[in-house]
Amino acid sequence: MATLKDVARLAGVAVSTASYALNHSTKVAPQTAKKVFKAAKTLNYQKNGIARDLKRNKTETILLILDNLAGPFYSELVRGVQDTLQSLNYGLIACSSMGGITSTAARFLAERRADGAIILSFNLSDQEIEQAASKDFPIVVLDRLAMTHESIMSVLVDNKSGGYEAAKHLIDLGHRDIAYINGPLDARDNLQRRKGFELAMKESDLEVHPKWMLQGGFTRQGGYLATKMMIMQGKLPTAIFAANDEMAIGAMNALKEAKIDVPEDVSVVGFDDIEMARYTSPLLTTVSQANYDIGSLSAHLIYRSITEEIAKKDYIMPTELIVRDSAKRL
Amino acid sequence: MATLKDVARLAGVAVSTASYALNHSTKVAPQTAKKVFKAAKTLNYQKNGIARDLKRNKTETILLILDNLAGPFYSELVRGVQDTLQSLNYGLIACSSMGGITSTAARFLAERRADGAIILSFNLSDQEIEQAASKDFPIVVLDRLAMTHESIMSVLVDNKSGGYEAAKHLIDLGHRDIAYINGPLDARDNLQRRKGFELAMKESDLEVHPKWMLQGGFTRQGGYLATKMMIMQGKLPTAIFAANDEMAIGAMNALKEAKIDVPEDVSVVGFDDIEMARYTSPLLTTVSQANYDIGSLSAHLIYRSITEEIAKKDYIMPTELIVRDSAKRL
DNA sequence: CTGTTAGCGCATTCAA
DNA sequence: TTGAATGCGCTAACAG
Numbered sequence: 001m002a003t004l005k006d007v008a009r010l011a012g013v014a015v016s017t018a019s020y021a022l023n024h025s026t027k028v029a030p031q032t033a034k035k036v037f038k039a040a041k042t043l044n045y046q047k048n049g050i051a052r053d054l055k056r057n058k059t060e061t062i063l064l065i066l067d068n069l070a071g072p073f074y075s076e077l078v079r080g081v082q083d084t085l086q087s088l089n090y091g092l093i094a095c096s097s098m099g100g101i102t103s104t105a106a107r108f109l110a111e112r113r114a115d116g117a118i119i120l121s122f123n124l125s126d127q128e129i130e131q132a133a134s135k136d137f138p139i140v141v142l143d144r145l146a147m148t149h150e151s152i153m154s155v156l157v158d159n160k161s162g163g164y165e166a167a168k169h170l171i172d173l174g175h176r177d178i179a180y181i182n183g184p185l186d187a188r189d190n191l192q193r194r195k196g197f198e199l200a201m202k203e204s205d206l207e208v209h210p211k212w213m214l215q216g217g218f219t220r221q222g223g224y225l226a227t228k229m230m231i232m233q234g235k236l237p238t239a240i241f242a243a244n245d246e247m248a249i250g251a252m253n254a255l256k257e258a259k260i261d262v263p264e265d266v267s268v269v270g271f272d273d274i275e276m277a278r279y280t281s282p283l284l285t286t287v288s289q290a291n292y293d294i295g296s297l298s299a300h301l302i303y304r305s306i307t308e309e310i311a312k313k314d315y316i317m318p319t320e321l322i323v324r325d326s327a328k329r330l
Numbered sequence: 331m332a333t334l335k336d337v338a339r340l341a342g343v344a345v346s347t348a349s350y351a352l353n354h355s356t357k358v359a360p361q362t363a364k365k366v367f368k369a370a371k372t373l374n375y376q377k378n379g380i381a382r383d384l385k386r387n388k389t390e391t392i393l394l395i396l397d398n399l400a401g402p403f404y405s406e407l408v409r410g411v412q413d414t415l416q417s418l419n420y421g422l423i424a425c426s427s428m429g430g431i432t433s434t435a436a437r438f439l440a441e442r443r444a445d446g447a448i449i450l451s452f453n454l455s456d457q458e459i460e461q462a463a464s465k466d467f468p469i470v471v472l473d474r475l476a477m478t479h480e481s482i483m484s485v486l487v488d489n490k491s492g493g494y495e496a497a498k499h500l501i502d503l504g505h506r507d508i509a510y511i512n513g514p515l516d517a518r519d520n521l522q523r524r525k526g527f528e529l530a531m532k533e534s535d536l537e538v539h540p541k542w543m544l545q546g547g548f549t550r551q552g553g554y555l556a557t558k559m560m561i562m563q564g565k566l567p568t569a570i571f572a573a574n575d576e577m578a579i580g581a582m583n584a585l586k587e588a589k590i591d592v593p594e595d596v597s598v599v600g601f602d603d604i605e606m607a608r609y610t611s612p613l614l615t616t617v618s619q620a621n622y623d624i625g626s627l628s629a630h631l632i633y634r635s636i637t638e639e640i641a642k643k644d645y646i647m648p649t650e651l652i653v654r655d656s657a658k659r660l
Numbered sequence: 661c662t663g664t665t666a667g668c669g670c671a672t673t674c675a676a
Numbered sequence: 677t678t679g680a681a682t683g684c685g686c687t688a689a690c691a692g
Contacts, residue, residue, distance in 0.1 A: 001442075001464070001466075003668095003669055003670085004669065004670060004671095005669080005670095013678075013679085014678065014679040014680070015669095015670080015671095015679085015680090016671080016672075016673095016678075016679060016680080016681090017677085017678055017679070019670070019671060019672085020671090020672095020677095020678090023671085027677060027678090028677070028678080029677060029678085032677080032678080044461075046440050046441065046442065046462075047440075047441060047669085047670080048384075048441065048442060048668090048669050048670070049437070049438070049440075049441025049442065049443045050380055050383050050384045050389070050441075050442070050443060050668090050669080050670095051384050051668070051669035051670045051671090051684090052441070052669080052670055052671075053380045053670095053684095054378075054380045054381050054384050054668090054669080054670075054684050054685070054686090055669080055670045055671050055672085055683085055684055056670085056671070056684085057684070059380070061434065064399075068409075068412075069394075069408050069412055069422065069424055070405040070406070070408040070409035070412055071401065071405045071408075072405075075400040075401045075402075076400070078399050078400040078401075079398075079400035082398075082399055082400060082426060082428070086428070086429055086432075086433075089432075091425070091434035091437055091438070092399065092425060092426070092434055093423040093424065093425045093434060093438070094399055094423065094424045094425065095421070095422060095423045095424065096412060096422070098412070098416070099416055102416075102419075103416075104391065104421035104422055104423060107379070107421055108379070108421070108423070110376050110377075110379075111376065111377055111378065111379025111380075111382070112331075112376065112378060112379065112380070113379045113380060131374075131376075132376075134331070136331075220609065221609060224609075253611075257611070279550065279551060279554075281583075281587070333684090333685055333686085334685065334686060334687095335685075335686095343662075343663085344662065344663040344664070345663085345664095345685090345686080345687095346662075346663065346664080346665090346687080346688075347661085347662055347663070349686070349687060349688085350661095350662085350687090350688095353687085357661060357662085358661070358662080359661060359662085362661080362662080377685085377686080378684090378685050378686070380684090380685080380686095381668090381684070381685035381686040381687090382685080382686055382687075383668095383686095384668050384669070384670090384684090384685080384686075385667085385668050385685080385686045385687045385688085386668085386686085386687065386688095387668065
């Protein structure tokens with residue numbers, strides 16, 4: 001690998017001059033610059049980014065930490081981060097926190113191989129995150145309880161209000177018997193959504209029947225099985241609220257298989273507004289969380305924290321009920 | 331940020347001693363080591379990974395380049411890479427090549443911010459890739475024509491043979507009228523799969539009817555529409571071979587909607603063996619490409635290229651027909 | 661076992 | 677406008 005020194009030597013100039021030239025500094029004479037560029041080309045010179053980073057003490061790239069690079073994750077969110085950083089001329093690298101302390105994420109975090117991080121991961125402890133954060137290494141955590149650290153900002157979705165809206169919608173449509181399909185019971189988003197659901201029910205003096213409080217683990221298969229089980233047990237609710245769209249789709253499949261029409265016989269509402277929700281039949285009524293915006297906001301927050309002094313602030317993003325065809329008036 | 335020097339000073343030892351201690355070198359006395367660790371702890375010292383990389387001239391991380399971090403990509407493949415590198419104690423970072431020359435991928439490639447790369451991306455030119463490759467920066471390209479460069483290895487799927495097997499399966503089941511749903515016409519994998527399909531047809535002296543040569547763009551929606559159109563035109567084939575599972579699922583949906591039973595009335599075969607293929611009803615017969623293995627192999631290849639001298643070699647991975655329930659004897 | 665020292669490749673200050 | 681020299685933070689060879 002040719003280094004700057006080699007280029008300088010071949011061009012017959014000093015290293016500094018070569019550096020200036022290659023960085024398009026105006027203070028080097030066009031003549032000289034040309035010589036340098038020619039030398040660089042013949043040597044096939046590529047600047048060593050690592051050395052540059054060390055010297056400049058910044059990398060101009062942001063780290064995105066996910067539980068698992070192999071998904072599933074919210075692709076819209078990643079897209080928001082990606083687009084935004086690109087427009088800001090910052091790089092984005094993603095890595096997984098799988099493997100805990102030995103994971104690439106932990107390493108990159110501890111060793112500061114980026115200028116900041118966006119964390120959408122649950123297998124990293126608050127402590128590890130706090131350890132890494134500092135004024136010149138800001139962190140944005142997503143879907144995680146806010147932290148008090150000065151350099152850690154949090155943006156999360158108003159899951160509770162989303163759950164509330166979805167339930168309210170069903171209640172307003174005249175439904176009284178509503179089943180809820182849970183995601184993993186230790187998932188914060190599931191719990192929050194359920195809280196919203198329960199609040200709406202309570203406000204209307206409606207009971208949540210224990211046998212209609214199902215488990216679906218956030219997977220399509222889980223929603224399918226939970227619904228199937230409910231069907232086999234006989235008495236059905238008039239509506240099902242699944243804590244995410246995948247489970248809602250599973251539920252619809254189970255219903256369809258049992259010749260139970262959606263929404264004629266049973267209404268179904270999901271949560272997330274995944275792409276697929278626009279392709280199911282009937283089209284899925286669901287709650288949308290502006291994931292793209294969340295990603296974009298996070299990227300902006302990180303960027304601003306790096307480039308200017310901004311006051312720490314946490315954000316709660318609103319949700320929106322998307323009324324389609326899978327829930328109808330009773 | 332405290333540096334090694336600070337730690338050394340506080341501990342009252344030389345920088346080198348501090349370095350040795352923190353790297354668990356055996357040649358430092360337990361006493362001294364303890365002092366160093368204490369100093370490090372009180373200063374909240376974190377080693378600067380960039381400085382370390384520069385000095386050691388290696389990063390122990392591999393770069394995975396994707397067209398778009400926000401998917402879609404083969405998650406099994408990524409999982410294979412991820413697991414393998416983790417077991418080899420190498421880090422993995424992923425980045426996108428979107429944005430061409432200004433993309434993070436291009437930057438990281440040119441500036442050698444990793445020890446090697448696995449490229450699963452089509453918006454990077456052969457030239458850019460060749461530019462970056464070298465003996466100490468090996469590259470594995472996936473699903474891309476092999477390149478002659480000494481340090482670029484290629485692993486690709488035997489799409490043609492997979493297409494052949496799928497078609498052969500349908501023919502062996504007695505089907506004569508078989509439709510083919512294409513992916514994007516400029517996608518190499520689609521073309522190869524089609525070639526295999528056409529070969530099988532030809533071998534059995536069967537015609538590929540032009541009106542049964544459909545376009546589905548590799549999306550579920552595309553498969554759905556193509557099939558819908560075919561249904562509306564009247565005469566149906568007895569079998570449909572979709573160039574990927576997404577389209578096959580779309581096709582099954584269209585068929586189902588039109589009350590055409592799969593596989594009673596029409597057989598359907600897909601390609602990829604995505605997870606969903608195990609949840610459709612009927613279960614989807616398809617062609618599996620061992621994506622996990624491909625990822626794992628790629629990671630091993632990169633690793634070995636870095637750690638030992640290995641001869642360049644290109645790999646073609648076999649496919650396997652997975653017979654499930656969506657295709658039956660005519 | 662510990663300390664001194666010399667770079668890794670680059671950006672940048674200071675002097676010419 | 678150019679060059680010489682310094683140092684980013686770390687590792688490792690070498691000397692003691």
